[in-house]
Amino acid sequence: MNLEELKKIREKAQKDVELRQKQARIRIVVGMGTSGIAAGARDVLKTFVEEVGKRNLTDVVVTQTGEKGLASQEPMVEVFEESKPAVVYGNMDPEKAKRVVVEHVVNGQPVSEFAI
Amino acid sequence: MEDLSSHIMDIVMNSVTAGAKHIAITIAKDPQTAIMSLSVSDDGRGMDAEMAQKVQDPFFSTKTGRKVGLGIPLLKGTAETTGGSFALTSEKGAGTSITATFDSRHPDLPPLGNIRDTFFVLIVSHPEIDFDLRYAVDGKDFLLDTAEWRRELDGVPLNHPEVIGFLSNYLDEHL
Numbered sequence: 697m698n699l700e701e702l703k704k705i706r707e708k709a710q711k712d713v714e715l716r717q718k719q720a721r722i723r724i725v726v727g728m729g730t731s732g733i734a735a736g737a738r739d740v741l742k743t744f745v746e747e748v749g750k751r752n753l754t755d756v757v758v759t760q761t762g763e764k765g766l767a768s769q770e771p772m773v774e775v776f777e778e779s780k781p782a783v784v785y786g787n788m789d790p791e792k793a794k795r796v797v798v799e800h801v802v803n804g805q806p807v808s809e810f811a812i
Numbered sequence: 813m814e815d816l817s818s819h820i821m822d823i824v825m826n827s828v829t830a831g832a833k834h835i836a837i838t839i840a841k842d843p844q845t846a847i848m849s850l851s852v853s854d855d856g857r858g859m860d861a862e863m864a865q866k867v868q869d870p871f872f873s874t875k876t877g878r879k880v881g882l883g884i885p886l887l888k889g890t891a892e893t894t895g896g897s898f899a900l901t902s903e904k905g906a907g908t909s910i911t912a913t914f915d916s917r918h919p920d921l922p923p924l925g926n927i928r929d930t931f932f933v934l935i936v937s938h939p940e941i942d943f944d945l946r947y948a949v950d951g952k953d954f955l956l957d958t959a960e961w962r963r964e965l966d967g968v969p970l971n972h973p974e975v976i977g978f979l980s981n982y983l984d985e986h987l
Contacts, residue, residue, distance in 0.1 A: 702964040705975055709968045726937070730882040733822050734813055741933045749976035757971065760937040762829050 721755040722801055724748075727772040728760040736789065737771035743790040744773075747797040756801060769812055775800055786812035813886055815925025816850065816914075822883035823852050823910060824934055828941065830856025830908065834959075836944040839927065841916055847896070848916045848949070853909035859902040868900060887912055894918040924949070928983050931956070935979060939970035947987060954987045 726732070726741040737760075744758045769786030775796065776782045783806045785796060792810050800806045813819045820837065827835045832854035841848045859867065870885035887910075888898040895915035902908040914921050927947060935943055935958055942959040958970060968975060 699960070699964050701978060702961060702975075705972075705978055706965050706968050709972050709974045710966075728821070728825050728937075730822050730825075730886070733818050733825070733883075738818065738821055738929060738933055741937060742929050745933065745936050745971075745976060746980070749973040749980070752973045754973060758937060760825075760828075760933070762825060 720757040721778060722753075722757070723776040724756065724758045724796075724801070725774045725776065726758070726760045727762070727770060727774075729762045729770075731767040732770040732772065735770040739790050740771045740773065740788045740793050743793040744797065747794055748801075751797070751802065753801065772812075775806070784812055785810045813883075813890070813922065815923045816848075816890075817925030817927045817930040819883065819887045819890065819922075820850065820852070820927070821930045821934070823887060824930075826883065827852060827854035827856050827908065828938055830854060830858070832856035832907065832941060834942045834944065836946075837931075838946040838948075839924075840946070840948040841950060843950075846916045848914045848921075849911060850913075851909065851911040853907065855907040858904045858906050858908050860904045864900055864902040864908075868898075884910070890914070890922065894921040928987050931987070932980065932983055936971045936976055952987075956982075956986075 724744050726737055726744065728737050728741065741758065741760055748756050748758055771788045773785045773788050773793070773796070774782050775785070783800065785792070785807070788810065792807075796807055796810065813822065816839075820839070824835060824837065835852065835854045838849070838851045867884050868888055870882070870889075884900070891898040891912040891914055895918045896913040899911045900908065931943075931945055942962070943956070944959070945954070945956045947954040961970065965975065970979070
């Protein structure tokens, strides 16, 4: 594996980059402050990134922010979808993150039992 | 923090919050002395001398409810209780550098943890930041400069699903 492979990826991916940069359909923001990290936010973030990558969801962006302000509910995740109110999820773990990808991000149904 | 990789994640988040565009992270272990060193340096907005002193104080952080900096006294505490050292230098408008060392034979030293996942999530969740990463421990010498990758990718972001897959495999293979 070497950097030559990045060129192949570039050629393959460049066509949908313009679309993606214009407007991501969904933004998933994971709280990565000190208490979030201590509660396992890194694994939650990793799961979101991997699931989005695996499903080739080019219109979804996963990112992180500092403290979400509710240490007792960390790890916390916010899902922003165009023209819909943001959904905040608390006490997340990798399994819950997978369900949010399938049910909310792919099928459009927020997972109310994880929402706070 | 249960392991050093989580400490690193936390310290680097301060750099991200400080608006850094370039962040260098080095984890190295001296095979002769068994001293483990961790350094993070960024080109973020930096701090003046007074603030640089205050962020090392755990009580300052919690009393003011400040969002940034709680991880610094935690890392400092871990370094100093495991026979190591801690240094923070910062210049307002120029950036901040943190170096912590640990005696890797100390019984209270937390495990290294999953450095691979820390590198992975940092890169893909901040594709606009150049990460210059080095991991030189126990005979391994891993280097990754994401600026180089970005040049090759010519506009395709590091968080594109194709690149995420590539990066994941690359880290598994090399780190």
